[in-house]
């Protein structure tokens with residue numbers, strides 16, 4: 001039962017605003033820390049529903065042994081949503097079990113009232129900013145078209161409207177082609193289009209990197225996704241490349257690599273070559289990769305921009321005992337090494353670096369260090385100008401960290417709570433000698449410009465420029 005007391009105490013400390021979830025969890029006894037963290041996070045996800053069930057069942061009024069709301073929350077969580085209460089028999093467990101039937105009944109009634117077909121749909125997955133982030137659905141053009149998807153959603157009763165005011169409304173995104181917006185409460189887990197890979201659930205900001213990289217849809221295209229799992233950006237790149245050329249997708253973690261392989265297979269990405277390796281060990285002069293021209297780098301980061309998930313706190317838990325600052329410094333150092341390694345590929349002329357972090361140290365700080373590195377000296381690489389990087393997206397990089405306002409304008413930021421996305425950061429390095437703005441103009445995005453698809457003559461063997469059509 002001690003484990004439940006610790007978890008309840010953690011919830012009380014969070015309520016009393018005594019620190020962040022991560023900070024408070026770090027103070028728990030190491031023995032049960034991971035397990036307690038999981039219970040706390042899961043209970044927080046379902047807090048609204050569990051509170052209502054506990055109140056409707058009059059649990060706290062009838063059972064004095066259950067001494068606090070938090071204790072009731074964690075115990076009822078395990079009773080209703082896990083494998084039962086994991087503690088030996090005792091008066092507190094007995095008190096909860098006496099109300100088992102009533103608690104289950106109230107839970108089922110609430111589920112019906114909310115129209116939920118699974119427990120997950122009852123989760124309140126983050127802070128209140130998440131309520132203003134639509135459920136983004138990217139139509140996977142490797143397997144279907146927007147028209148086909150729209151017909152499908154119409155048959156499910158959806159029509160064009162404001163998805164934040166109506167559960168039956170959807171809208172097309174104004175910035176990202178093939179992206180649809182739905183109400184945040186809609187679940188697509190059972191949707192046949194989701195199950196068959198025709199649609200992919202991907203936050204809007206996370207669609208920016210592939211768009212900014214905008215590789216050619218051509219048989220000779222050679223692209224690397226250096227840090228690919230679970231594979232959302234990989235499948236997006238593959239779709240933009242119209243499944244042509246070759247897209248090498250590196251993932252160093254074996255388990256995540258399995259997910260990546262499953263994801264690209266399900267999404268019908270036939271031009272992807274998943275590789276279970278550390279990108280840093282890849283020789284840029286290896287004949288397989290020496291002709292690569294585009295690299296996407298979306299490396300591990302603090303995840304501090306993610307507001308609609310609590311789980312990332314758990315993933316990071318126990319990974320590193322150092323202070324938050326030290327952790328960020330380590331991440332920033334690793335991110336810089338990744339960028340510098342990407343710059344060593346002899347033919348690379350476009351590198352997109354992105355994070356889902358809101359910390360300047362992982363974003364503008366890393367960019368500044370990359371620009372001052374040996375790899376960038378003599379102007380070998382510079383930041384692509386604003387008109388190549390989502391030109392009319394209003395939120396740009398933080399000027400105070402960078403050396404010039406132009407550099408800040410080259411960068412894209414998304415602010416959770418203000419941009420209807422998770423917190424995100426996108427940058428794009430281009431090889432100075434080989435870029436010409438005119439060549440790239442009009443392909444960086446549709447924001448504020450007429451959508452265009454530039455076709456090059458087949459005889460030029462350059463393929464089709466893709467990305468923002």
Ligand SMILES: C[S@@+](CC[C@H](N)C(=O)[O-])C[C@H]1O[C@@H](n2cnc3c(N)ncnc32)[C@H](O)[C@@H]1O
Pocket residue numbers: 206226227228229230231232233234250251252253256277278279280298299300301
């Ligand atoms: C932020 S996630 C990438 C998310 C992915 N781009 C997507 O959109 O689905 C970072 C991934 O990079 C992997 N990774 C970290 N360092 C790596 C390295 N040196 N080489 C290859 N993969 C790496 C991590 O295991 C993790 O799966």
